[in-house]
Amino acid sequence: MFGARVIYDMLFFFVVIIIVLNLIFGVIIDTFADLRSEKQQKEEILKNTCFTCGLDRSQFDNKAVSFEDHIRHEHNMWHYLYFIVLVRVKDPTEFTGPESYVYAMVKVNFEFLKKKFLSLLLIS
Numbered sequence: 238m239f240g241a242r243v244i245y246d247m248l249f250f251f252v253v254i255i256i257v258l259n260l261i262f263g264v265i266i267d268t269f270a271d272l273r274s275e276k277q278q279k280e281e282i283l284k285n286t287c288f289t290c291g292l293d294r295s296q297f298d299n300k301a302v303s304f305e306d307h308i309r310h311e312h313n314m315w316h317y318l319y320f321i322v323l324v325r326v327k328d329p330t331e332f333t334g335p336e337s338y339v340y341a342m343v344k345v346n347f348e349f350l351k352k353k354f355l356s357l358l359l360i361s
């Protein structure tokens with residue numbers, strides 16, 4: 238009788254421990270799966286969308302310029318960043334017309350640009 242009671246109690250604890258551990262592991266695995274899929278989605282967007290203008294890779298099908306040429310030469314995001322840095326570093330009295338325009342725009346909208354470039358750095 239005593240042995241049966243011990244076995245029953247041990248079974249109860251094993252079942253409870255297994256259920257609780259599976260709940261904890263399930264939450265952990267689920268969180269990692271979510272993080273992984275979110276990262277893959279961001280990488281997919283970065284690979285197939287122009288960072289500057291937001292055009293899709295598919296929109297360059299059957300066009301004279303390919304998506305790679307577009308993101309490398311026409312809308313190279315690093316050239317935009319270099320230009321913004323130049324505008325922020327250069328003396329405002331020596332600006333050309335486009336530089337003073339970009340300076341005014343960056344002053345208004347710099348938080349947006351900072352967030353966009355930071356999100357890019359976090360992905361890569």
Ligand SMILES: [Zn+2]
Nearest residue numbers: 287289290312
């Ligand atoms: Zn573009």
